[in-house]
Amino acid sequence: MEEETSTSSSSDDQTFDTGSWIIAQDLLKRRLILEDNFTWIIPTTTTTKSSSQFFVKEDDDIDSNELIRYVGGVDLSFSKDDSSIACASIVVLDLLQIKNDGCFQVVYEDYKIVHLQIPYIPGFLAFREAPVLLELLEKMKHECSPFYPQCLMVDGNGLLHPRGNWRRCIEFFHFVMNSLRFGLACFLGVTADIPTIGIGKNLHHVDGLTQSGVREFLEAEENCSKDLITLTGCSGRIWGAALRSTNDSLKPIYVSIGHRISLESAIKLVRFTCKYRVPEPVRQADIRSRNFLQKNQGIM
């Protein structure tokens, strides 16, 4: 199987060696864990969404296991004037503390404004955004924060991730070997050794899956009552799930596995933390990073 020879991608006057990035992704991919790799319990949301009621599956006797409590979210916001200036954020929510407005209490937040040198290239988001996010995580660990997240929700995909000329891959029956399936959430999960979930607000087209196709499927007669569809590509592979996270949301979010968690558990946790379309950890990281940037861009 010949590897694609497009080893560089140009942006501005710089060239970037995406060939070495592909190698890095392949190396890190070997460490991926695609099943639950933790001991805590994820609450199951009840069918009624009137309040934040939930129940815990009562297994035999699992005293050592506890409910998941601290869930993090990370995101970057960008300057409207200079798209290379960004504010990275990490927030941690306490799922055991629900405020009057129904949202979870934010128990930790941190920000860093950076000047990004690497452009956004589809398929290589991690090389642009992961370094500063890793810094924020490492800082927490270094300071022994009691709020270090048990699971991290990432603004970007996990396994739902393509590479190169996908069509050609299918034609040559090499799609299994050539599909990277290693997005930002996987990258962060492996490099920080933390369970991660990828949250996409738009679908990165992969394996025959298209945003319009998913929309049609969700709006079909037979599926209009369903709020979740598994994203199975034309190769038969499962990439993640499209989820109508709120009662009235027409546009789904795209959930995929990052690291050390199963798709089933990821969906449970996403459902539990969705007060609006985007799960609260990611939503708070998004809102707060934008606010922080606007208030501090001038004085930095």
Next chain:
DNA sequence: GCGACAG
């Protein structure tokens, strides 16, 4: 060759 392409 052309279009598609998370954030």
Next chain:
DNA sequence: ATCTTGTCGC
């Protein structure tokens, strides 16, 4: 990602 007006609804 960001630029944008109004607008419908709880």
